[in-house]
Amino acid sequence: MTGIAFAMLLTAALAGYMMNRRAALALRDGGQRLHSLGMFHGMYAALAVLVPAIIVTLLWLALQSSVIDAIIMSGLPDGATENVDTGMVQLIKSEIHSIARGRVFGTPEPWKIEAAERLNALQAMAGWLLLAVVALISAAALFVTRRSVASEFRARQAVERIIYGLLIACSLFAIFVTVGIVLSLVFESIRFFQMVPITEFLFGTSWEPQIPIRADQIAAEGAFGWIPVLLGTLVITFVAITISVPVGLMSAIYLNEFASPGFRGIAKPLLEILAGIPTVVYGFFAILTVAPAIRAWGAALGIPVAPNTALAAGGVMAIMLIPFISSFADDALSAVPRSLRDGSMALGATRSETVLKVLFPAAIPGIVGGVLLAISRAIGETMIVVMAAGLIAKMTINPLDSVTTVTVQIVTLLIGDTAFDSPKTLAAFALGLMLFIVTLMINIVALRVVRKYRELYD
Amino acid sequence: MYDMNRVENAVGQDEIKISARNVQVWYGETHAIKDVDVDILDKTVTAFIGPSGCGKSTFLRCINRMNDSIPSARIEGEIRLDGEDIYDRSIDPVQLRARVGMVFQKPNPFPKSIYDNVSYGPRIHGLARNRAELDEIVERSLRDAALWNEVKDRLQEPGTGLSGGQQQRLCIARAIATSPEMLLMDEPCSALDPIATGQVEELIDHLRQDFSVVIVTHSMQQAARVSQKTAFFHLGSLVEYGETDEIFTKPQDPRTESYISGRIG
């Protein structure tokens, strides 16, 4: 039914375009001077048909199922939904839906079959109703716009305004979605903090989110102090950054200043390929290659090494970040005006003196911005640590020990059978919120730094 | 051995600083400098004039080997500084550039303090043994560049915060801080307003006491005001070279004449 509605809409829009254009051209051929080209009159009609009808259709489709459900549920016989909890109501609802789709299990009560029939009827009716509404809107739009065609009608500006509105709507959409995501995080976190005090979460040093399945189980209390988890994240991020920043910077300096154009032509695309490797592949690499190598070294040196070291996870994350930092630093170095390079060379500086004393300081703000963005990527990185880091939260800063991270904990908390009303699950949202706040702050600082540096040479 | 004969129109007792013979420059296939022979004198301002793209900058960059960093550039012929072939294998271009300073068209101070801008060269080349000596070099260079009085109270402020004319004089101070023997200036006033231009021109005239100065300029008036010798380039060739007065009053070559009278360029 929706398919037909959309086909109808498109036809109406096309018809409106043709009709108005022809009408406008007829005016012109009749000797009048048109304010706007015929094309704009046509586009005005097409947009006037499409935009309102599409908005109505989308809203309709978004609301249709919940409205129908409400009607069905309220129409159930007395007693069917009383004295049962919300989970049971959900079950009844989905059973009715299954029956309506022709999948009957066992012998359902007659009132359920009746409800399913009503559901089908309502849905069919809703479809026809939608079709009628769309037809009505299109017809009205066609009628109104057809009458607007006149030599002095400013169709061009009208089209401009509609497009302007569309652009605003799209950007608002992105903003609303972001705000919605943040709000849902905040609300779920508030629910969590009603069960676990926020001070315990922020300052607690023990993270054991295991919640008993049966009430009589021992260890009935979970512990939700995020400090060890945060510490694990920081250890891995630190390892990743201390490896990737020097390597990335030096490779950028080499590529930018010393490499022959031929080498640069090969090396840059290769680095970009490195940046495009899915993180899950880096995860394999960490498990299969880096972790065993670190264990072997540890054994050879007689140092105790955990199976899932922070070093392995951080080291592989560093490999992921090297192309990122390198390309950021490369851009920052290339953005330093050539005149500074020439100025330094003309004073008798060597290339490396020029890089170290002039180009690098001039590019520092851009590079710092890149490093900050890399840090926030490292903190938020999930797949590598899920595969390569540990699960147990420990208060340690030893990179040869096994640590867990915020992202790993979020994933493990939400995997498997979860109910969205236990602290165990809600803790994931609180962790997510903290992660969001931390990376947001880093990103804001980074963007400021980068912007400041852009201003320096403009 | 190279003999130090002077060309006919050289000025009396002046020493030859740069002697170029048969210089050719190619950028890939483009023949940018063709067969240039010229002797540039010490303690003299020499102006290079000519229409855009005739190779003035290219020839200037040959003198301090700044063309080395352009991959497509290829240079032939001989350029001697005080009788020494600067393209000889034994010459280190980095050391050469400390001896032959350069000032660019657009002022290009480093994004550092005024002090660090001027002390950049002396630090690299180890010209000062301690901070006091460095301070002295900085002050002397800024004084020579006629900038000292304007900046002496804000040496630690960024050089990029100065006005265009001050920035250009800062770049001149930076260049003379390494105690070069000559100074190459590629249209040093083209980004400056008339007042700043006047200050820089005055400075150039003053610098002549210590250096050999070569200045590329688009302005015939400027060439006439500041230079003693003028070289006219056209399509990569050196058409005419001589006393500035004579070039401007009685040019020998018809191309020089039409350029000066504004018919080509």
Ligand SMILES: Nc1ncnc2c1ncn2[C@@H]1O[C@H](COP(=O)(O)OP(=O)(O)O)[C@@H](O)[C@H]1O
């Ligand atoms: N880096 C370069 N690569 C290729 N060609 C160049 C380069 N620099 C200058 N040229 C060419 O060499 C010629 C002389 O240029 P230039 O010396 O800049 O002239 P001028 O300074 O007299 O205006 C021009 O034709 C120019 O296009």
Ligand SMILES: [Mg+2]
């Ligand atoms: Mg030039």
